Amino acid sequence: MRLTVLAAVSVVAMTASACSSSKPCAGVGVTSQIGVMFLQRGYTDLAGASYELCAGSRCGKGHLEQEDITRISLRLPDDVDEHLGTLRFRVTPKGSTRPKIDASTDVKLTRQPDGCGGGAYSKGLAFTKEDGLTTKIPPSVSAAWRRHLDSLASPSESF
Template sequence: MKRAVGPGVLAIVSAVTVTVTASACGGSESCAGVGVTSQVGVMFLQRGYTDLAGASYELCAGGRCVRDTLEPGDITRLSLRLPDDVGPDLGAVRFRVTPKGGGSPEIDESADVKLTRQSDGCGGGAYSKGLAFTRQGGLTTKVPPVVTAAWRDHLRSLASPSASP
């Protein structure tokens, strides 16, 4: 006896196949790095500078720039998203800070950067790099322990019960 398969059954099988294929890597587990983006980031330790609250910053790399205003605080994390097809050889990253109402930048530094690939766990990934800026060390691809400690303290202050929402 031959059994006929109707169009409704084929539609359900097709929908299940598309769902499995569209899920991360086609498996039952999602990929660890789904959402990984190509970017450069700068941890800016403001110690040693006069009040930079309200100062403007510019972070440029790979023909793209992000411009915004600094928030008050001891340390700030800045990031610039890069195109998904960027490769490891980014070239120069430029970081400028101009005091509020000031005409010329107080900080104007560049560093040559080679990006590091971060896998998404599914055969894809993105290129990125973290940098740091301190008054003493300038713009560097090696994040000094003092910057790591300041960022950790900042995160703890955000998580403390006394932190405002």
């Protein structure tokens, strides 16, 4: 009887986990997505501008704040594969009908395994006024993102 109970508990524990391995699945919950780090240096009139990030039949839209760097992401369908195709990034200033930025590039996604036999596809890109939309993240974008994260982690002086 004791052996039967132990076996049942073992099966339930393995079923409840995301994989049949005894090691934890650190990547469970990874999602397919594409992101653009947008370095706004060189633009002065983007507060309230609308953006659109499109890939395949999906688009993400929103509005920008005037800040040094903005991270824009688009969730992709679960069944996406590495051959995403063309990614298009547009930014239209508030009150305008013409985009100030209209850039596109072909994108091949990278698989992120979840450690349990599954995974998701994703890719990070950058947009700068100097380099346009690129899959190679320039050092200036990485540095701006680090500064941004540091500013979020710094304690506020006003309580």
